[in-house]
Amino acid sequence: MLSTLTDKWAALAIAALADGPQRHGELARRIAGVSQKMLTQTLRKLERDGLLTRTVTASVPARVDYALTPLSCDLFPVMVAIKTWAEAHMDRVFEARAQFDARP
Amino acid sequence: MLSTLTDKWAALAIAALADGPQRHGELARRIAGVSQKMLTQTLRKLERDGLLTRTVTASVPARVDYALTPLSCDLFPVMVAIKTWAEAHMDRVFEARAQFDARP
Numbered sequence: 779m780l781s782t783l784t785d786k787w788a789a790l791a792i793a794a795l796a797d798g799p800q801r802h803g804e805l806a807r808r809i810a811g812v813s814q815k816m817l818t819q820t821l822r823k824l825e826r827d828g829l830l831t832r833t834v835t836a837s838v839p840a841r842v843d844y845a846l847t848p849l850s851c852d853l854f855p856v857m858v859a860i861k862t863w864a865e866a867h868m869d870r871v872f873e874a875r876a877q878f879d880a881r882p
Numbered sequence: 883m884l885s886t887l888t889d890k891w892a893a894l895a896i897a898a899l900a901d902g903p904q905r906h907g908e909l910a911r912r913i914a915g916v917s918q919k920m921l922t923q924t925l926r927k928l929e930r931d932g933l934l935t936r937t938v939t940a941s942v943p944a945r946v947d948y949a950l951t952p953l954s955c956d957l958f959p960v961m962v963a964i965k966t967w968a969e970a971h972m973d974r975v976f977e978a979r980a981q982f983d984a985r986p
Contacts, residue, residue: 781885781888783887783888783964784885784887784888825982826978826979826982826983827975827978827979828974828975828977828978828979828982829975829978849971849974849975849978852967852970852971853967853971855963856960856963856964856967859959859960859963860887860960860964863956863957863960866956867953867956867957870932870953871931871932871933871953873932874930874931874932874933874953875930875931875932878929878930878932879930
């Protein structure tokens with residue numbers, strides 16, 4: 779489960795849903811570069827972990843909305859902390875790797 | 883790199899080193915259940931990412947000390963936030979999974 783915290787697509791889906799419930803198509807448009815298959819897998823994994831709900835409205839055609847849960851709302855500050863740390867420090871990680879890999 | 887944040891052995895190594903520089907043997911004793919091979923791989927990965935330093939002292943036998951870096955010190959609060967979230971919420975995740983998996 780904790781790998782969800784650092785899963786790019788999961789983080790982007792949770793961030794998008796922070797604006798409120800959305801449909802698959804809306805999420806696909808908002809999350810640049812995500813394939814339909816990857817988005818479907820990610821949403822399913824998040825639903826299974828209790829991090830989002832999937833509500834089907836029996837209209838014609840049926841409407842499916844995804845929404846955050848209290849569990850994912852609690853998770854949001856942690857994901858923001860990870861994102862903030864990564865944005866501030868990834869350059870230094872890449873520098874460290876380059877030096878490490880250049881060693882004899 | 884971000885997977886390091888949710889890597890159990892990396893988190894335990896960083897937490898142990900928060901008490902100051904230590905040798906491989908000390909870390910092996912402090913991190914319950916870690917194999918020599920896993921600890922060596924984890925320390926090497928953390929060193930490569932710039933999250934710890936490995937200092938060799940040319941004594942006989944040679945002495946190798948591992949220590950945190952400013953980069954990992956900055957990472958520490960994020961790892962604590964992840965640990966705190968996990969401890970408070972993993973039961974609900976497991977419950978959600980059980981319900982999801984029990985669905986027809």
